[in-house]
Amino acid sequence: MNIRQELAKKIKLDNVTVDELVQSFTIPPSIEMGDFALPCFAFAKAQRRNPNEIASEIASSLVNDELIERAEVVNGYVNIYLNKSTVTDKILSNFAETKELKPLNIGDGKIVCIDFSSVNVAKNPHIGHFSSTVIGACIARLYEKLGFEVKRLNYLGDYGTQFGKLVCAYIKWGNREDVQKRGIEALQELYIRVNAECEKDEALLQECRDTFKKMEEHDPFVMELFEWFKDLSIAEVKKNLFEPLKLSFDDWRGEQYYSQFTDDVLQQLTSSGLAKESQGALVVDLEQYGLGVAVVRQSNGTTLYLTRDIATAINRYGEYAFDVCIYITGVEQKLHFAQLFKILELMGNGWADKLLHLVNGRLRLPDGKLSSRKGNQALAKDIIAVATQKACDIIKERSPDKAFDVDKAQQIGLGALIFSALKSGMSKDSVFVLEDAINFDGQTGPYLMYTHARCASVLRKAPVLTTDISNYGIDSDASWELVGCLNKYQDILLEAYQQKEPSVIARYLIELAGHFNKFYHDNRILSDDEASTKKNLTITRFVKYVLNDGLAILGISSPEEM
RNA sequence: GUUCUCGUAGUUCAACGGAUAGAACAAGAGCCUCCUAAGCUCUAGAUGUGGGUUCGAUUCCCGCCGGGAACACCA
Numbered sequence: 346m347n348i349r350q351e352l353a354k355k356i357k358l359d360n361v362t363v364d365e366l367v368q369s370f371t372i373p374p375s376i377e378m379g380d381f382a383l384p385c386f387a388f389a390k391a392q393r394r395n396p397n398e399i400a401s402e403i404a405s406s407l408v409n410d411e412l413i414e415r416a417e418v419v420n421g422y423v424n425i426y427l428n429k430s431t432v433t434d435k436i437l438s439n440f441a442e443t444k445e446l447k448p449l450n451i452g453d454g455k456i457v458c459i460d461f462s463s464v465n466v467a468k469n470p471h472i473g474h475f476s477s478t479v480i481g482a483c484i485a486r487l488y489e490k491l492g493f494e495v496k497r498l499n500y501l502g503d504y505g506t507q508f509g510k511l512v513c514a515y516i517k518w519g520n521r522e523d524v525q526k527r528g529i530e531a532l533q534e535l536y537i538r539v540n541a542e543c544e545k546d547e548a549l550l551q552e553c554r555d556t557f558k559k560m561e562e563h564d565p566f567v568m569e570l571f572e573w574f575k576d577l578s579i580a581e582v583k584k585n586l587f588e589p590l591k592l593s594f595d596d597w598r599g600e601q602y603y604s605q606f607t608d609d610v611l612q613q614l615t616s617s618g619l620a621k622e623s624q625g626a627l628v629v630d631l632e633q634y635g636l637g638v639a640v641v642r643q644s645n646g647t648t649l650y651l652t653r654d655i656a657t658a659i660n661r662y663g664e665y666a667f668d669v670c671i672y673i674t675g676v677e678q679k680l681h682f683a684q685l686f687k688i689l690e691l692m693g694n695g696w697a698d699k700l701l702h703l704v705n706g707r708l709r710l711p712d713g714k715l716s717s718r719k720g721n722q723a724l725a726k727d728i729i730a731v732a733t734q735k736a737c738d739i740i741k742e743r744s745p746d747k748a749f750d751v752d753k754a755q756q757i758g759l760g761a762l763i764f765s766a767l768k769s770g771m772s773k774d775s776v777f778v779l780e781d782a783i784n785f786d787g788q789t790g791p792y793l794m795y796t797h798a799r800c801a802s803v804l805r806k807a808p809v810l811t812t813d814i815s816n817y818g819i820d821s822d823a824s825w826e827l828v829g830c831l832n833k834y835q836d837i838l839l840e841a842y843q844q845k846e847p848s849v850i851a852r853y854l855i856e857l858a859g860h861f862n863k864f865y866h867d868n869r870i871l872s873d874d875e876a877s878t879k880k881n882l883t884i885t886r887f888v889k890y891v892l893n894d895g896l897a898i899l900g901i902s903s904p905e906e907m
Numbered sequence: 908g909u910u911c912u913c914g915u916a917g918u919u920c921a922a923c924g925g926a927u928a929g930a931a932c933a934a935g936a937g938c939c940u941c942c943u944a945a946g947c948u949c950u951a952g953a954u955g956u957g958g959g960u961u962c963g964a965u966u967c968c969c970g971c972c973g974g975g976a977a978c979a980c981c982a
Contacts, residue, residue, distance in 0.1 A: 374926055384925055386962065396962080420926065421962085465982085505982060600982085626980050635910080643980040650982045679911075680977055706913090707975070739945075757945090768931095769920050774913070774975060780932085781919060785945050787931040788920085795945045803942055852921070855930085866938095866947045907945070 346439050351412055356403055379424035386421055396421030429825050436832045440887045449835060452493030458665055459485045459495060461673040465502035466578045467511050467532040470586050472777050473708045475725040476766040479900060480705060481673045482592050483767055483847040486898045491842055496665055501599020503575050509557025512570050514539035529581045532574055561647055585726040589759060606656035607648045614641060619691055629688055639684045654685050662696050669699050676704040703845050706774040732758030732783045757791050760901045764790030767847045767899055788855050790901050796858040798907040800889035803870050807882050824884055827860040834891050854895045861888045
């Protein structure tokens with residue numbers, strides 16, 4: 346039941362639509378001031394009347410209603426007090442009838458490609474990769490929840506001068522046994538070293554560029570080495586990141602794959618006159634759009650990230666015929682994607698407006714930046730291990746006699762890390778504080794998991810009662826806020842979708858769990874009073890359902906026991 | 908230099924232009940013979956700075972100070 350909608354329909358005001366009213370409602374700062382409030386200042390201005398006058402008019406039209414207990418006028422606001430008993434009844438019946446909240450189907454099977462995570466060869470994923478992967482995975486699940494058909498694309502970073510550097514470094518300093526033994530770690534060391542030396546040594550840099558050129562020309566020796574590095578990198582990222590997260594992708598094709606189409610792109614850009622020669626390179630001038638100049642072919646003839654992205658987008662559209670294609674990357678790529686989208690549009694691709702770029706803010710460590718090139722990093726696998734260890738310690742301390750379950754410990758540790766990555770706005774820069782990320786108290790993943798387990802525990806102990814739900818007879822204040830919070834779930838999913846913002850869900854679940862824990866503390870759920878027990882169990886069941894559903898979207902498991 | 912972003916308790920984060928700026932962690936004080944104390948109460952603590960628009964500004968506009976990012980051959 347959408348209470349705002351219902352309230353708005355009851356209010357008649359000249360030149361104000363129901364939608365505008367729905368938007369206008371606010372929640373009063375304190376529950377004593379009512380459940381909803383309607384500020385009348387804007388209406389007053391339009392009608393050139395006193396806000397209090399309008400508010401009084403509205404308030405007096407709202408009496409004697411099954412939803413509304415009373416309405417008061419305070420300083421230009423109409424404060425609306427709902428009829429707790431009937432409203433609670435309506436909300437719970439609504440839940441009970443559908444057994445669960447009917448998922449909104451706004452996607453209607455539309456195809457959404459989501460390009461996220463984008464593994465890089467020879468880069469051991471750090472906490473920043475973890476974070477952006479978790480965010481992308483969450484957005485993907487949210488779209489699925491809302492009825493979209495989602496394609497998860499991992500656009501492999503497996504092409505470009507940097508890999509010329511890697512191969513060069515291996516030939517110079519690496520050895521087969523070491524790479525076989527230490528895998529991505531050994532590769533990353535080579536990568537860091539070669540980057541450092543290239544900064545001082547122009548000749549080496551040129552050698553690396555030439556090695557990349559050999560890759561573009563499919564030189565067998567170079568390619569065999571590189572394919573090896575690539576397989577090894579993917580295997581390790583899968584094992585260390587995607588398997589713990591239970592995440593899989595529909596498409597792993599990366600830059601190397603799509604590079605076969607760049608000639609066509611360059612051809613099109615040139616023949617259409619979009620791209621012009623400049624200082625030996627081929628560029629698209631986007632100055633008139635405030636997007637600078639975009640290089641699409643370097644003066645040595647090799648292609649760039651942008652060139653490949655153009656080819657990739659065109660091929661993806663051809664293959665998936667997506668209705669929306671979302672790219673999730675760091676903010677530093679803002680200009681890049683603005684250029685990409687504009688070029689695709691200028692090339693005459695009508696579907697360019699289906700592309701959407703979402704950004705992750707930068708993640709900093711308390712004492713500096715994350716950088717895989719400089720080796721200053723908090724590795725995802727290490728942090729997962731630390732979080733898991735902490736969960737192990739706590740479980741052993743809390744229940745020393747029970748059989749120890751390592752998998753559960755990892756789920757709890759991951760729950761903490763995932764929640765910490767999702768709880769604040771994704772586009773804002775943030776600081777990664779390890780102690781906070783692996784904290785299990787307060788606004789954390791384990792708090793939500795614990796609350797879910799607590800619901801489960803109560804329900805296990807519940808007696809079998811008739812499922813007569815015709816009348817709950819609820820009038821207690823204790824459950825009021827909790828039920829109101831439950832009722833918001835669908836709106837929250839919709840808001841998260843509209844804002845493309847996982848933290849909306851994360852914060853909502855904290856609010857819900859908080860209300861439930863208070864409810865649990867203040868009320869005896871299982872009591873001698875059958876009617877009250879029935880009501881409390883109904884509420885508990887729905888809290889458990891919403892927690893489970895919401896946590897699943899975030900990518901966090903919902904344990905029955907903790 | 909140009910453009911874009913951000914600045915809120917000791918810390919990490921909230922707040923469609925709305926009422927008394929919310930939480931959590933950390934600090935201090937309480938609550939387990941009672942459905943899981945990974946919980947629940949209570950105390951203390953914040954809008955960088957100067958203007959402007961507005962009935963009303965953390966939010967919008969301008970200046971300043973201070974972070975971060977991008978700005979043609981990296982991805």
